[in-house]
Amino acid sequence: MPPSKSAPAPAPAPTPSPPPAPARAPREAWQRAVRWETGLALVVLIIIGFGLHESSQFLTSSNLFNAGVSNGEIAIMALPMTLIIVSGEIDLSVASTLGMSSALLGVLWQHRWPMLAIFAVVLIAGAAAGLLNGLLITRLGLPSLAVTIGTLALYRGIALILLGSNTVSDFPPGYTSIGVNPVPHLGVPYSIAIFVVLGVIFGIVLHGTPVGRSIFAMGNNAETALFSGIRVKRIKTGLFVTSGVIAAMAGGLWTFRLSTAVQNNGIGAELNVVAIVLLAGVSIFGGRGSVPGVVLAVIAFSLLQNALLLSNFNQEAYGIVVGALLLVSVFVPNAGVLTRQARAALRVRAADRADAHGSGL
Numbered sequence: 001m002p003p004s005k006s007a008p009a010p011a012p013a014p015t016p017s018p019p020p021a022p023a024r025a026p027r028e029a030w031q032r033a034v035r036w037e038t039g040l041a042l043v044v045l046i047i048i049g050f051g052l053h054e055s056s057q058f059l060t061s062s063n064l065f066n067a068g069v070s071n072g073e074i075a076i077m078a079l080p081m082t083l084i085i086v087s088g089e090i091d092l093s094v095a096s097t098l099g100m101s102s103a104l105l106g107v108l109w110q111h112r113w114p115m116l117a118i119f120a121v122v123l124i125a126g127a128a129a130g131l132l133n134g135l136l137i138t139r140l141g142l143p144s145l146a147v148t149i150g151t152l153a154l155y156r157g158i159a160l161i162l163l164g165s166n167t168v169s170d171f172p173p174g175y176t177s178i179g180v181n182p183v184p185h186l187g188v189p190y191s192i193a194i195f196v197v198l199g200v201i202f203g204i205v206l207h208g209t210p211v212g213r214s215i216f217a218m219g220n221n222a223e224t225a226l227f228s229g230i231r232v233k234r235i236k237t238g239l240f241v242t243s244g245v246i247a248a249m250a251g252g253l254w255t256f257r258l259s260t261a262v263q264n265n266g267i268g269a270e271l272n273v274v275a276i277v278l279l280a281g282v283s284i285f286g287g288r289g290s291v292p293g294v295v296l297a298v299i300a301f302s303l304l305q306n307a308l309l310l311s312n313f314n315q316e317a318y319g320i321v322v323g324a325l326l327l328v329s330v331f332v333p334n335a336g337v338l339t340r341q342a343r344a345a346l347r348v349r350a351a352d353r354a355d356a357h358g359s360g361l
Helices: 025-033 036-054 061-086 094-110 115-138 144-163 173-180 190-208 210-220 222-227 232-258 269-279 291-310 315-331 335-360
Strands: none
Touching: 036 291, 061 094, 061 190, 061 210, 061 232, 061 269, 061 291, 094 115, 094 144, 094 232, 094 269, 115 144, 115 232, 173 190, 173 232, 190 210, 190 232, 190 291, 210 222, 210 232, 222 232, 269 291, 269 315, 291 315
């Protein structure tokens, strides 16, 4: 028999060609180039142009110093607020904690306590106020918005009980000068110097540590973060305690800047704090934000407030500006999400109508 011929070897499968480069890469690069921080930097330049148009004194060192002094405490309180909102919560009691701390400082000074002991007690009181917020939110599962609205009234009431209608203004000049004199050899207000130091610390924590990654994870999905092993309750409680301590520190700075301890110090300042944080691009829904954005937002907010002060703008209507900033800061960063949700709702409604029409036939 002739030898059997072996079957020909199968032809090798053609090598698949590499997939084409995604068409969205240029769009992503463009989006990175026009990040929120870039837009904020442009806003700062526009505000500077507006301020120079209104007054030639706008960029003088004395005017910029005054702008920093006026907003130093607000800027300091915006840092822990940033981390809290990124984590998916909010703290509206910061200004009331400031006022309570100011009243406590005044009462203790009236009783001639040593100032260092007063500082310690004020910071402990701020930590206790933040701890109460944190425990009510994390242990009882209450919404942070409702809790901190309640403690906003509670802490302001405590300030009223502590100081009543009294005013304390006989603080030592060595302390009251902290609020109005620059840091030696730097030329910046003490509150701004503290903001810069705290900004570096908070920036490293949020953007360069596991705690910061946990905060972002909690803001994106707290339940998933919990099942991933993140100690959600402990971290959130720590954030509220930190916020209380920083607000108490801001209360001391506010008191020394005005040389006055009074129960309504800082009233309404929580809106300015929230406006700065949202202007920085921090999502009100959590999971997104940056400390550099907060720094730019502080600069923009302070310069805008100062430019309006130098103009003929009605200062009694300044609340309109803050309200507009809040609305813009909430809507613009979330415009894409809101648009997708609206489109999805319209598709669902159209499908429901089509099903109803089909069943009617």
